Amino acid sequence: MSRELPAEDPLVRMQRDLKRALKKKPKEIQWGMVIDIAKCIGCHACTIGCVAENKLPPGVVYRVVLEEETGHYPQVRRRFVPRPCLHCQNPPCVKACPVTATWKTEQGVVIVDYNRCIGCRYCLVACPYSARTSDFAEWYTEGTPDLAGKLVGRKAAANGYEAHPAAEYGKKWPDRDHDSPVGNARKCHFCLHRLKVGMLPACTTTCIGRATIFGDRSDPQSLVSEMIGSPRVFRLKEELGTLPAVYYLK
Amino acid sequence: MFTEKHFRYVIILAVAGLIIGTWGMGARLLYGHKYMDYGSFVPWGLWVAFDLFFLGLTAGAYIVSVLTYGFRIRLFAALGPLSVFALLVTLLCEGIIISLDLGHPLRIYRFLLSPNFGSMLFWLVAFIVAMWIIYLTTFFLLLREQLVAWSRDEKRPGHKIYRLLAGGRSDYTEADRARDHRRVRIMSYISMPIGLLFFGMHGAVFAILLNRPLWNGAMTPFLFIMAALLSGGALITFLTYLFHPRDDLVQPLGRIVLGLLATFLFLEALQFFVGYQSKVPNFVASLDLIAFGPFWWNFWVLHLLIGSAIPIYILITRANDTKAVSWACFLILVTFFAVRLNYLIPDLAVYKLEGLQNTFFSHRLRTDYVPNFNEWLVSIWVISLGLLTFFLGMRWLPVEAAGMEEEEHV
Ligand code: SF4
Numbered sequence: 080m081s082r083e084l085p086a087e088d089p090l091v092r093m094q095r096d097l098k099r100a101l102k103k104k105p106k107e108i109q110w111g112m113v114i115d116i117a118k119c120i121g122c123h124a125c126t127i128g129c130v131a132e133n134k135l136p137p138g139v140v141y142r143v144v145l146e147e148e149t150g151h152y153p154q155v156r157r158r159f160v161p162r163p164c165l166h167c168q169n170p171p172c173v174k175a176c177p178v179t180a181t182w183k184t185e186q187g188v189v190i191v192d193y194n195r196c197i198g199c200r201y202c203l204v205a206c207p208y209s210a211r212t213s214d215f216a217e218w219y220t221e222g223t224p225d226l227a228g229k230l231v232g233r234k235a236a237a238n239g240y241e242a243h244p245a246a247e248y249g250k251k252w253p254d255r256d257h258d259s260p261v262g263n264a265r266k267c268h269f270c271l272h273r274l275k276v277g278m279l280p281a282c283t284t285t286c287i288g289r290a291t292i293f294g295d296r297s298d299p300q301s302l303v304s305e306m307i308g309s310p311r312v313f314r315l316k317e318e319l320g321t322l323p324a325v326y327y328l329k
Numbered sequence: 330m331f332t333e334k335h336f337r338y339v340i341i342l343a344v345a346g347l348i349i350g351t352w353g354m355g356a357r358l359l360y361g362h363k364y365m366d367y368g369s370f371v372p373w374g375l376w377v378a379f380d381l382f383f384l385g386l387t388a389g390a391y392i393v394s395v396l397t398y399g400f401r402i403r404l405f406a407a408l409g410p411l412s413v414f415a416l417l418v419t420l421l422c423e424g425i426i427i428s429l430d431l432g433h434p435l436r437i438y439r440f441l442l443s444p445n446f447g448s449m450l451f452w453l454v455a456f457i458v459a460m461w462i463i464y465l466t467t468f469f470l471l472l473r474e475q476l477v478a479w480s481r482d483e484k485r486p487g488h489k490i491y492r493l494l495a496g497g498r499s500d501y502t503e504a505d506r507a508r509d510h511r512r513v514r515i516m517s518y519i520s521m522p523i524g525l526l527f528f529g530m531h532g533a534v535f536a537i538l539l540n541r542p543l544w545n546g547a548m549t550p551f552l553f554i555m556a557a558l559l560s561g562g563a564l565i566t567f568l569t570y571l572f573h574p575r576d577d578l579v580q581p582l583g584r585i586v587l588g589l590l591a592t593f594l595f596l597e598a599l600q601f602f603v604g605y606q607s608k609v610p611n612f613v614a615s616l617d618l619i620a621f622g623p624f625w626w627n628f629w630v631l632h633l634l635i636g637s638a639i640p641i642y643i644l645i646t647r648a649n650d651t652k653a654v655s656w657a658c659f660l661i662l663v664t665f666f667a668v669r670l671n672y673l674i675p676d677l678a679v680y681k682l683e684g685l686q687n688t689f690f691s692h693r694l695r696t697d698y699v700p701n702f703n704e705w706l707v708s709i710w711v712i713s714l715g716l717l718t719f720f721l722g723m724r725w726l727p728v729e730a731a732g733m734e735e736e737e738h739v
């Protein structure tokens with residue numbers, strides 16, 4: 080496609096980048112993300128998209144949109160900073176975990192093994208970005224009265240959403256009672272289960288401002304690599320040396 | 330002095346605590362963490378503070394056993410078995426409360442199957458296990474002679490159980506005694522570095538976290554060692570008063586506790602000084618929370634007034650009054666929990682990213698943590714179990730009898 084033509088939707092390009100990446104050997108891929116703050120309108124669609132995709136219960140959230148206010152009246156500005164797990168290349172959470180229940184994959188994604196995690200929450204304390212949350216076995220539909228046999232009520236509502244197993248890590252997680260992921264540390268995993276089948280992460284596809292760019296950092300032709308090369312690029316709390324794989328554009 | 334009447338009161342109190350606490354235990358065991366109030370921004374709450382408190386208390390017994398068996402200082406020899414028993418009971422309480430704090434306590438075997446040797450928490454657990462092994466063995470060796478004696482006393486209820494506890498032995502010779510004491514000494518030598526690493530590692534769990542300015546720093550492990558020695562020393566002094574109210578034991582212990590308290594307060598003052606001078610916003614915010622936050626009284630009234638100023642006054646002006654010294658140590662001991670809470674919560678209670686408080690509504694994603702009723706009930710249950718184990722153990726195990734002849738053996 081010629082560069083002179085009206086620019087294509089970045090989603091189309093990212094989809095193409097993704098296809099190309101998936102043809103590579105897995106260990107040659109380095110997933111990464113760039114978030115263009117100038118484009119984020121603070122709609123929180125990515126947060127909701129992520130919650131819906133991963134069937135997240137109350138209190139568990141992988142991607143939030145921070146609202147920062149600067150200046151003094153009348154010179155006040157507000158900017159929005161979406162914050163997923165930053166998939167640090169030097170992740171304090173991984174070093175903290177006493178039972179190696181969380182680690183960095185060869186593709187640069189920090190994941191949690193729900194069946195190994197003992198729920199000590201040390202990783203929550205260690206993450207400088209508050210990107211991990213613990214699952215306290217809560218239900219959004221809790222307290223909703225149940226009417227047997229009707230389409231309304233707790234069970235019907237839960238069946239439509241909460242009782243559906245989440246597909247995280249490509250597994251069907253059982254009902255939310257005592258079993259994992261209840262009692263575990265949970266976090267963004269770049270929608271690995273979607274990537275596997277050629278789909279972009281839910282936050283990326285739901286971002287209406289196209290502020291979220293995802294792809295293979297090790298592919299110089301990818302949009303994500305191009306963006307990382309921007310002079311506007313910065314990373315959160317860079318001074319801590321965590322080397323996030325999620326970059327921001329000022 | 331601990332009389333039969335006191336014993337009855339303590340047992341009634343402990344049983345009542347167990348009964349009341351059952352409600353909270355039920356909530357925890359049936360519904361997991363659902364009805365507890367900590368969340369994801371303050372992931373560690375009351376139970377972890379109690380964990381720090383209990384682990385710290387073990388240090389008193391550590392000093393006594395190292396001084397007695399390691400350095401062969403006779404003065405505290407009578408306290409040997411008592412202090413080792415106190416250490417084991419506090420480790421038991423710690424083990425229970427921290428297991429209840431885990432999301433999946435039954436997966437504890439993971440520490441063996443998939444250990445992370447780079448994790449401070451892994452090493453803390455490893456040292457806790459080492460302390461269990463060292464002090465359980467020491468306790469057995471210290472009590473064996475009396476266990477054999479009790480097992481031979483046919484009139485004593487449960488003498489067969491004592492035989493079992495004594496490893497089935499019915500005689501105990503002079504050679505056995507010498508051998509057991511040699512082993513106790515070896516255990517004590519091993520415990521010297523292990524204990525220091527254990528208390529230091531406890532601090533290291535917090536010290537390495539770069540994003541937590543109140544905790545991060547090389548001084549934290551040292552602060553933890555001092556905190557442990559202080560609270561543990563106060564515990565042992567008070568227990569000595571209860572079970573061996575001898576002036577020559579309690580008063581020197583009181584002087585040691587006074588020195589430890591002064592050192593601890595100095596370190597604490599340094600932490601405040603450095604924090605406020607650094608002007609790092611999160612650091613200052615945490616210190617402000619301690620000193621001027623909604624729980625300011627925890628710091629000023631419980632810790633500084635009741636737990637420090639009053640005990641210092643008593644320990645200086647009434648240094649030769651055994652009873653006063655012991656009660657001063659009791660004040661330090663009970664208020665030390667406030668110190669642990671004050672250390673743990675304020676750093677967690679500061680948002681580490683600007684705007685985080687406005688992102689997503691959930692009571693789990695808030696920093697204003699206050700322990701709820703269930704958390705207190707579970708803590709009461711664990712403390713009551715500890716009290717019951719300790720006082721029944723003092724009655725049913727030859728702990729006091731084993732301490733009586735210790736001086737000669739050391
Ligand atoms: S952002 Fe937090 S959870 Fe994600 S990799 Fe970094 S330290 Fe770990």
Ligand code: SF4
Binds near residue numbers: 176197198200264
């Ligand atoms: S909560 Fe789970 S993943 Fe996090 S440190 Fe503990 S065991 Fe590891």
